[in-house]
Amino acid sequence: MRAPWIHEQWQKSGWWSILARPLSALYGLGLHVSRHQGLQKKQRTQKPITPVIVVGNLYVGGTGKTPVILRCIEALRARGWNPGLVSRGYGTKSSKTPAVGRGQLSADQFGDEPAMIAQKTDIAVAVFSDRHQAVLALQSFDPSINVILSDDGLQHWPMHRDIEILVEDNRGIGNGLLLPAGPLREPAQRREQVDAITKRITDAKPKPTRVEQLQVFCEFRLEICTLRHLQTGEIITPDSFQAWRQSQASLLALAGIGVPERFFAQLRTLGLHPDRTEGLADHADLSQTWLSEQPESTILLTEKDAVRLGTLPWSQTHLKRVRQDESDNPDLLSTHAQLCQDARVWVAVADTQWGDDVLFDWLDARLHDIRAQRQ
Secondary structure, rough: OOOOOHHHHHOOHHHHHHHHHHHHHHHHHHHHHHHHHHHHHHHHHOOOOOOOEEEEEOEOOOOHHHHHHHHHHHHHHHHOOOOEEOOOOOOOOOOOOEEEEEEOOHHHHHHHHHHHHHHOOOOOOEEEEOOOHHHHHHHOOOOOOOEEEEEOOOOOOOOOOOEEEEEEEEOOOOOEEOOOOOOEEEHHHHHHOOOOOEEEEOOOOOOOEEEOOOOEEEEEEEEEEEEEEEOOOOEOHHHHHHHHHHOOOOEEEEEEEHHHHHHHHHHHHOOOOOOEEEEEEOOOOOOOHHHHHOOOOOEEEEEEHHOOOOOOOOOOOHHHHHHHHHHHOOOHHHHHHHHHOOOOEEEEEEEEOOOOOOHHHHHHHHHHHHHHOOO
């Protein structure tokens, strides 16, 4: 599957970048006005006591923010912190107040990525278009939270932030131009203002982290480590899945993420060659009816896709709790109950590999300094 032509254009200064530059100039003007208004609004609001870490990108689309957030949550907890998460909640219905919760959250109400993070980590999540209000709602929901991660939000200027982590991939900044002539949501010079830059790589081991002046630079890889059967919660390795799959007729791999081909390439690297791949739009709705109509004997999804179908069985213990919740509230997870009737569906579970823990030790030290200054 080839990448959409626009992504190819964004990697070079071709005919599209020339024709679209007037539109990029208008986008830049709108961005300047939005930034000015956002900063003015931030000046009128009180800085939250809880430190806020923004994890975002400049390159539009998927660069790997969610895996970085998941690793940050794990690392911060290991260092004694109690993190919470705020997000815009892409694709959710507009609301006048933040949606707040933890654990088994609905993707329809909270968005696929926040719901997946909550289900995997049991972290408290607040979703709202105004992230400053989401931060306040999260603090009220759980006063024990002592650090807040923002899923995206580099360009949400009204929100106070203490640390900014930029996530990039091998596309870098493309042709360096703003949308739509290029892929950037902000000028490339914005890279110089963030506190840390994490780069997702694919073809090598992550290099050791380096610190230059006031910025941290590190690399990570995202690798599929296990596969989970959505009906039973059974966990197997990619090698075991490949051996089991030899007795199956066909395999469909589908991905509704920023760069679907990246997922398909990972499967091929592991020797799991799909008979058919289906790249969906990022955050696309995944219909249970459509899924049931697919002819393949095995269907393999990403975690982000699977969460839109209901609650994921991360373990046998988790699955028992899900079924108990269903018995207490049948409507809560009815989608999951329907999905469990389809024994063909497996979920590819990925994890990040880092060169070292320097980024997370640095975060820990920065957070302690911020907390000391506000006490």
